[in-house]
Amino acid sequence: xxxRELGGDADVVRASGGGAxxxxxxxxxxxxxxxxxxxxQSAEGPALGVALLAGVGTGVYGxxxxxxxxxxxxxxxxxxxxxxxxxx
Numbered sequence: 001x002x003x004r005e006l007g008g009d010a011d012v013v014r015a016s017g018g019g020a021x022x023x024x025x026x027x028x029x030x031x032x033x034x035x036x037x038x039x040x041q042s043a044e045g046p047a048l049g050v051a052l053l054a055g056v057g058t059g060v061y062g063x064x065x066x067x068x069x070x071x072x073x074x075x076x077x078x079x080x081x082x083x084x085x086x087x088x
Contacts, residue, residue: 012036012077016045023078030080032088041073048072 003010013035019025026037042048052067061067 012038014038026078030078031084034080034085036077036079038077039075041075
């Protein structure tokens with residue numbers, strides 16, 4: 001809500017870590033924030049980020065956006081359930 005109040009775009013929430021593996025937990029987040037929730041196919045969050053930055057630093061990738069577009073693959077997003085969102 002704070003991001004939205006500041007004029008930011010918060011249409012999709014990205015989830016990672018142990019909680020992101022739970023369909024129920026992601027659905028609760030969708031419903032509470034009334035936003036789609038996206039996860040990526042890699043379970044390595046911080047380690048993947050460091051590896052991508054190292055790849056950019058060593059010239060494997062030309063830029064951070066290029067590295068991300070090449071390596072990070074998003075799973076299908078989970079959508080909010082409006083009836084449950086009203087309860088939250």
